[in-house]
Amino acid sequence: MVKKRGASCPYCKDYGVIKIGKRKNKRCIKQIFFCKLCKRKFTIDDGFLKVKYEPNIVKDALELIKDGLSLAMVQEELQHNYNMTIPRKTILYWSHKYIENIGSKNNNNTVNRKEGYSK
Numbered sequence: 443m444v445k446k447r448g449a450s451c452p453y454c455k456d457y458g459v460i461k462i463g464k465r466k467n468k469r470c471i472k473q474i475f476f477c478k479l480c481k482r483k484f485t486i487d488d489g490f491l492k493v494k495y496e497p498n499i500v501k502d503a504l505e506l507i508k509d510g511l512s513l514a515m516v517q518e519e520l521q522h523n524y525n526m527t528i529p530r531k532t533i534l535y536w537s538h539k540y541i542e543n544i545g546s547k548n549n550n551n552t553v554n555r556k557e558g559y560s561k
């Protein structure tokens with residue numbers, strides 16, 4: 443498996459993109475990328491497009507959620523560890539995905555159904 447980091451081109455999905463600059467907004471910084479394959483420029487917006495975070499960050503976030511930390515606490519923790527602010531919306535999204543996974547696992551397991559009637 444080839445491990446590739448960073449952004450991929452939204453047009454051709456190629457990872458051969460380079461950073462060519464940043465555009466600063468009031469609220470966020472947009473990274474401008476250039477795709478070497480299709481020669482197009484694109485930006486990655488913090489809020490709307492799917493932002494790819496390091497798998498480690500997602501994993502950490504989920505660990506913290508599992509530990510019962512609130513979104514705000516998880517956010518703070520990640521800020522300390524990775525020096526980046528991850529929108530709570532994003533953390534919430536991760537946790538929903540995580541809970542969905544748990545749910546589907548439980549659905550396959552019907553063993554617990556009759557418990558409580560054994561006395």
Ligand SMILES: [Zn+2]
Nearest residue numbers: 451454477480
């Ligand atoms: Zn491209």
